[in-house]
Each structure stands twice: as structure tokens, then as C-alpha cells.
Amino acid sequence: MNLFKQILATEDEIRELIGFPSxxxxxxxxxxxxxxxxxxxxxxxxxxxxxxxxxxxxxxxxxxxxxxxxxxxxxxxxxxxxxxxxxxxxxxxxxxxxxxxxxxxxxxxxxxxxxxxxxxxxxxxxxxxxxxxxxxxxxxxxxxxxxxxxxxxxxxxxxxxGAWNKESWSDQDRLPSIPHMISAHVNSESFTVEKIRDGLQESYEKRLY
The missing domain is CATH 2.30.110.10 (Electron Transport, Fmn-binding Protein; Chain A)
Structure with a gap:
């Protein structure tokens, strides 16, 4: 089922709303x-x-x-x-x-x-x-x-x-946990959060080049 109800199908429809470039x-x-x-x-x-x-x-x-x-x-x-x-x-x-x-x-x-x-x-x-x-x-x-x-x-x-405005950045402790995300996506007992975290750290420290 498509959740989108008003899909534009032609450039003319889009131009009618957006207009033309300067x-x-x-x-x-x-x-x-x-x-x-x-x-x-x-x-x-x-x-x-x-x-x-x-x-x-x-x-x-x-x-x-x-x-x-x-x-x-x-x-x-x-x-x-x-x-x-x-x-x-x-x-x-x-x-x-x-x-x-x-x-x-x-x-x-x-x-x-x-x-x-x-x-x-x-x-x-x-x-x-x-x-x-x-x-x-x-x-x-x-x-x-x-x-x-x-x-x-x-x-x-x-x-x-505000991407370059550091004052708009979230605190570090509020950022998504990448090891948790990868572990959840892999969804295997062999790849715990700790193992993912260690693997990322090793890669960043030793395999940038």
C-alpha cells in the first residue's frame, strides 16, 4: 500500500508550485x-x-x-x-x-x-x-x-x-550509538555491541590508509 496520496507525475505540475530558476x-x-x-x-x-x-x-x-x-x-x-x-x-x-x-x-x-x-x-x-x-x-x-x-x-x-553552527550540535551523550545500531542490524549473537565497538576502533586507528 502506498501511503502517499498526492503524487505529482509531470514537470509541469511541479513547476506550477515551484516556478522557474532565476x-x-x-x-x-x-x-x-x-x-x-x-x-x-x-x-x-x-x-x-x-x-x-x-x-x-x-x-x-x-x-x-x-x-x-x-x-x-x-x-x-x-x-x-x-x-x-x-x-x-x-x-x-x-x-x-x-x-x-x-x-x-x-x-x-x-x-x-x-x-x-x-x-x-x-x-x-x-x-x-x-x-x-x-x-x-x-x-x-x-x-x-x-x-x-x-x-x-x-x-x-x-x-x-545550522550544520556548521556548533551551538546547534547535540550533546555527545545524546547522539545515536553506532555500535548499538550496527549490532541490532546485524542481529547475530556473534556480534555484540562490545565486539562491534572494538572492531570499529581498531579499523579507525589502524586501517585509515
């Missing part, structure tokens, strides 16, 4: 990484990458490291190092079947974000991966991106959320 919004999209985009990416320690498979099943995955971790090759190409993770390789599997990707770059404290859309490739170019070593460890793979469009996304969502 001239600035319509013209702000560019099709390369100009000097402004490069400077933004060089200061960004965190991005979110959206991918989907050929059937349209979607995934959004964070990628983060020290500012400048994304390697810009020229005004159309960049490489995102694939650091150790949970080995699900959701993004990589999606890219193999559907190379279209969307990226959002964030800079802590800056409420505007940079959006980049393009075509991605799973790469193993040693000369490029060598340049992205950390602690003398080279990433095994990289995600190469050919840029189709780039544009600044306005700050309204960050202003409404």
Missing part, C-alpha cells in the same frame, strides 16, 4: 573546472558521490581526507583516491555498469557547496596513484572523473540546518 541560476553552470572550482576543490576535505546502476538503484557515499586529496589533472579531469573502506564497493560496482556520477564538495564553515557532474572510471594508473600516497601507502584504485558540468549550490540548506 537568470543567475540558469547561467551559473560551467562545463569545466575553472580556477575558482580548482581552488574550491583544493580546500575541500570531504565530498559526497552519488552513483546508480543500470536499473536506477542509487547510492551516495562520502569520500574524505586532508584538503587537496582530490587530484586535479586538467580542466576536465580529476582523480579521487579509493582509500580502504568496508569493501562493499557499491560506488565502484555502480560505475562499472553506469558511469554517470554526481559530486558535492564541502568546505567546513562554508555554507555554499560545489556540485560537479560527469562520467567516472575505475582506474589503476600507477603514476597517478603514486601522487596520492599517505603514510607511504598508495591507494590500490582511483576514481577518475571527466567533468561535464560544475556549479555552486546555494547555502539555504546549510543555513536552515
Amino acid at each position: 537568470e543567475v541560476v540558469q547561467k551559473k553552470t560551467i562545463h569545466e573546472l575553472d580556477s575558482h572550482c580548482r581552488a574550491f576543490i583544493a580546500m575541500s576535505p570531504l565530498l559526497f558521490m552519488s552513483t546508480s546502476d543500470t536499473q536506477g538503484y542509487c547510492d551516495v557515499s562520502p569520500r574524505g581526507d586532508a584538503p587537496g586529496f582530490v587530484h586535479i589533472l586538467d580542466n576536465q579531469h580529476m582523480v579521487i583516491p579509493e582509500r580502504p573502506g568496508n569493501r562493499r564497493i557499491d560506488s565502484l560496482r555502480n560505475i562499472l555498469s553506469n558511469p554517470r556520477v554526481g559530486l558535492i564538495f564541502l568546505i567546513p564553515g562554508l555554507e555554499e557547496t560545489l556540485r560537479v557532474n560527469g562520467e567516472a572510471y575505475v582506474i589503476k594508473d600507477d603514476e597517478l596513484l603514486e601522487q596520492m600516497k599517505v603514510n607511504d601507502k598508495k591507494p590500490l584504485l582511483g576514481i577518475g572523473v571527466r567533468v561535464d558540468e560544475a556549479f555552486i549550490h546555494c547555502a539555504k540548506s546549510f543555513k536552515r540546518s
